[in-house]
Amino acid sequence: MASRRFVRRSCTFSSPGTVEENLTFPIAFRVYEGRAPENVRTDELFSSLGKSGDFLERRVSVLSGGEGQLVGFVRALLLDPDVLLLDEPTAHLDLDTARRVEAVVREWVEGNERAVLWTSHDMAQVDRVRRGARIELREGP
Numbered sequence: 001m002a003s004r005r006f007v008r009r010s011c012t013f014s015s016p017g018t019v020e021e022n023l024t025f026p027i028a029f030r031v032y033e034g035r036a037p038e039n040v041r042t043d044e045l046f047s048s049l050g051k052s053g054d055f056l057e058r059r060v061s062v063l064s065g066g067e068g069q070l071v072g073f074v075r076a077l078l079l080d081p082d083v084l085l086l087d088e089p090t091a092h093l094d095l096d097t098a099r100r101v102e103a104v105v106r107e108w109v110e111g112n113e114r115a116v117l118w119t120s121h122d123m124a125q126v127d128r129v130r131r132g133a134r135i136e137l138r139e140g141p
Helices: 019-028 039-048 053-057 065-078 095-109 123-129
Strands: 004-007 083-087 115-119
Touching (some): 019 053, 039 065, 039 095, 065 083, 065 095, 095 115, 095 123
Parallel strands (some): 004 083, 083 115
16 A cells, blocks of 8 residues: 655644654654654755755744745655645745745656645646646635
C-alpha cells in the first residue's frame, strides 16, 4: 500500500516546542521506525524554501501562518510518502516562497514513482504545477 501524507492549509503542531521538535515528533510512531529525518535533508529543504539553518530552533508559537505551513510541508516530505496530498499549500505564502514550494514539489516528483494531488483556488498556479489531469469545480457543494 502506498504511503501518503496530507498537508493542510493550516499546520497543526505536535508540541509547543521548536520547529525541529515538531519535525521529529512523527518519527516516534512505530510505523515510521527507522525513518529519522537527516539533518542535511532538513536543512536543504528549508534552505530551498528560503529559510536559514536557525529556523529549526525557532519556537512554533512565534511562527507566522505561512511559516507554519512550511513546517507541515517539510514534515510531510521528510516522511517520504508515495502520495502527497496538498490542500492549498501556498495559501499563506508570498509569491517568491510559493514558487519555491512549487519547485520543491516538482523536484520531489521528478524521476520517482510519486504522485501529488494539489488543491488551489489560484488557476495560474494550477497551470504551473499540473503534470496530469486537472479537475475543476466551478461551484461547491
